[in-house]
Amino acid sequence: MRINCPLCGERASDEFSYLGDATPGRPPSGASLKEWHDYVYLRDNPRGPHHEYWHHVGGCRAWLVIHRDTFTHEIFDVGLACDIEESVG
């Protein structure tokens, strides 16, 4: 695959490492144990479009949120995790 890093441009996927599902938000202060459990352990693994964390570990070291189809590997969008987190709040 080739990933279009917002900072570095289009690079081979070997430069990146994969973390996983970027959908769940970290529970707020005072959240219940169940919320924490779900956040840490429950991850969707859909066949199809998915938001995922990737790390440009062999490049600019930016954490990215990639909107990707896990079946076709088509990449719809790549964003910086920090921009997305800030816009969400």
Add this chain to the structure above:
Amino acid sequence: MKEAAYRNSAGGLIDRDRPLKFYFDNVSYQGFAGDTLASALIANGVHLTGRGFKYHRPRGIYTSGTEEPNALVELREDARREPNTRATLIELYDGLSAMSQNRWPSLAFDILSVNNLLSPFLPAGFYYKTFMWPKQFWEKMYEPFIRRAAGLGRAANKPDPDRYERATLHCDVLVVGAGPAGLVAALAAARSGARVVLAEQDHRVGGHLLSTSTTLDSKSAESWSDDIRTEIEAFEDARLLTRTTVFGYYDHNILAAVERLADHLPVPGAHGARQKLWRIHASRVILACGAFERPLVFGNNDLPGIMLTSAARTYAMRYAARPGSRAVIFTNNSSGYDALADLAAGGVNIVAVIDPRSDIDSQSIAQAEAVGARILNRAVILGARGHLHVRGVDVDAAGVRERIDCDLLCVSGGWNPDVHLHSQTGTRPVWSPDIAGFIPAESRQRELSIGGAAGQFDLANALITARQRGLDAARECGFMSSAFDLPDVAKGSSAYSIEPLWRVAGYHGKALVDMQNDVKETDIGLSAREGYKSVEHLKRYTTLGMATDQGKLSNVNGLGILADELGFSIESVGTTTFRPPVLPVAIGVFAGSSRGQHFSPTRYTPMHDWAVRHGAKFVEAGQWLRPRYYPRDGEDMLAASCRETLATRNSVGLCDVSTLGKIDVQGADAPEFLNRLHSNGFARLPVGKARYGLMLREDGLVLDDGTTTRLAEHHYFMTTTTAEAAAVMAHMEYYHQAIWPQLDVQYCSVTEQWASMAIAGPNSRAVLQKVLTRIDLSNEAFPFLAATEFNLGNFRARLFRISFSGELAYELNVPAGYGESLWQALMNAGKEFGITAYGTEALGIMRIEKGHIAGPEVNGQTTAGDIGLGSMLSSKKEFIGRPLAAREALVDSAREQLVGIRCNDSSMRLYAGAHLVEPDKAAVIENDLGHVTSVTYSPMLKTWIALALLKGGTTNIGKTLKAVNPLMKHEVNVEVVSSQFFDPENTRLHV
């Protein structure tokens, strides 16, 4: 050496001035430069090249290309011996030596050909059905026998002596295949100015045209092709890769290719690589891989002397090697007739064309008449006759039986576009009734097929399309150009016409569908009757389309027969999945230069050379090489590390700790960030102080530990363990960027920038003071956990009073380039105290004596409480991992927790990994109480000691247990003690 009796005296793309001697099964023959092994064998009248996989039937050269199912040989000898190479692809070189496979004792007399007579007992799925029971017989009896009987050639059993390379190419347009369509498409794109890569498997360009007498603009095929090659190679941004097979099509238009740099030579040149793996990133891909001719399925259709019509034409035209003298052609399509004139010109007398169709076009009839061949229409071959070579055929022409003698039978069952790479893009090809073959479907990637690969078999039309596709691809990449003139193609052939014939009804003997795997026509019917009706099941049950040719010849016939048996249409049966590689690829080329020590980089500390000069033995710690111990006078590791430990504890030692991860952290929110990362408090760490810190993962288990120092209000210096340095950095980046981007903090790995050395022992202060004369190192001025940054000569240095050994100790950091000279200065200054360099073994001894945790204890499954650090979980702040660390099961007092154990019998040793059980209980999992994590001989306690994770932890202190290591067949009684073996009051630390 025999004369090549079947070589024509003129013609062909061979160099008669360069004769080459070669050996097949230890018999020497002569060929010419330009030959393949297969063409040279045919020129010498050698057709029998192998035995069938299962029935050991004699087999001959069947094709002239990658799809070859039979002529698989062991090439080269000794460490370079390579099994299952295709004789049809091996370029001849002087002294080449190849051996046939899968025969014993000889090719002409093969004992296992008795399997041919036993074949009624060897049906599809025979192995599955027979070798099921008893289960334990499989490994010891069945499999070894089957493997010996099913000769797959012998791999070399020595390390590969050759070098391989890997490289990457980026281009606008990649054209795969330099046949006529590929050449024109690449030329169009290159003339537009696009960056073009043209990859061709052969060493020449021209593709199938080289096997024909076709003329283009009155030029011969080879001179027309070579002219285009010359033009393409002249473009600065175009690159032609010959001897290069594109074998894999991966996501986002990344393709893999192997370039055979030296396979046409006896051995690679000095310092030269044998093969190169190309990773090609292409904006647009044009597949011009051509098409494979299909066999026909009739009785004894696998006899030597039977081959594809296109192969016979190739041998006759390109190699001037007569594949036979008296030929019969069996074809269901017009292309069989197109070959007649070239075969005749190559010295092959064509006696008959057998054609199952009732209507044959006038052009084809004229082609047959021109060479004096009879046409038998509505005719099929029921069976071929002969033992080791075809001698004749039994023909049924509209019910009339006839026997025709021949020594060559050319078959053509139509053409399969090579859709392999296209299909790898994640799509399935679609059935085209017009050509009775699968053609590319709509693609998932930016690729398209042209020429034979697209089922376009008419040369003139294929060139027009190729030119357009080449221009289009370049234009899509931003390069504009206009069309150019295409050559006039002499029009001798008729429009392609075919009536599919999947199998001949009423054939005699065995009819093979897949010659490589010995799948018979009847096996497919059996498979369908036994319920294996899906094409994927058929493949696995019968092995149709497996093995090195991956069904290039056999698949479509097999699908046609399956469709017949099931009463379905072939398009509803579909194809199996195409996967890389298109052609077998040597493992070595994937490794490239990443072999042995080159597998990953080696990291050296700034003091590495000093350690080498002083005889250090090194240990690999990830990519790092760390001095493990510095033996003197023939000391072994234990003796050396005990001496280093005693020297340190009694006076002073110096240890290279540069491999510890170092992270510089700055910014207004640095205190807050560090506070959230660590389980213990960092917000109120004073400037000039170091603190031992613990980090958890979000799941509440321990991630890593290390010291962090506050150098200034908003400037921290953090260390991690050697092993977790990269993981901690990524962890910080994740939390900062993905969770808390609002924090004003910057951080950077400075592991490589600083040389770090630990100076430890009661005399460490005295030694250090001699070097750092302007710093007051007294305990009052610079107590435990003090830290300072200062100028040392013309550079900045940092000093930390921290200790892993439990002794009075300091860690000195200087810029990496000054590491060795500072180290030497300390060694010089310490001479009067007997300063001793110590390695990771002594470091380990001292940390175990002190009960300090390391990697074996922080194993990804332990909590802070488990390793005795429960008090480091702050209750006053939020930190990563806090919520889940409080889970019931993680705070259970019965968890395995850190303890010390020791052998009371000092003559007995301990082993890491040993499990702990009650002394009177059996060493079985039900009785398991925990395990031993870190072990050492303690020179201070003069016995073996260990750290262990034990159920109930320190509540067991005083108990006697048994440490059992079944792998070492070792068990020993041990006493559970505190993990702080040595100086538990830390009196030596605070002096």
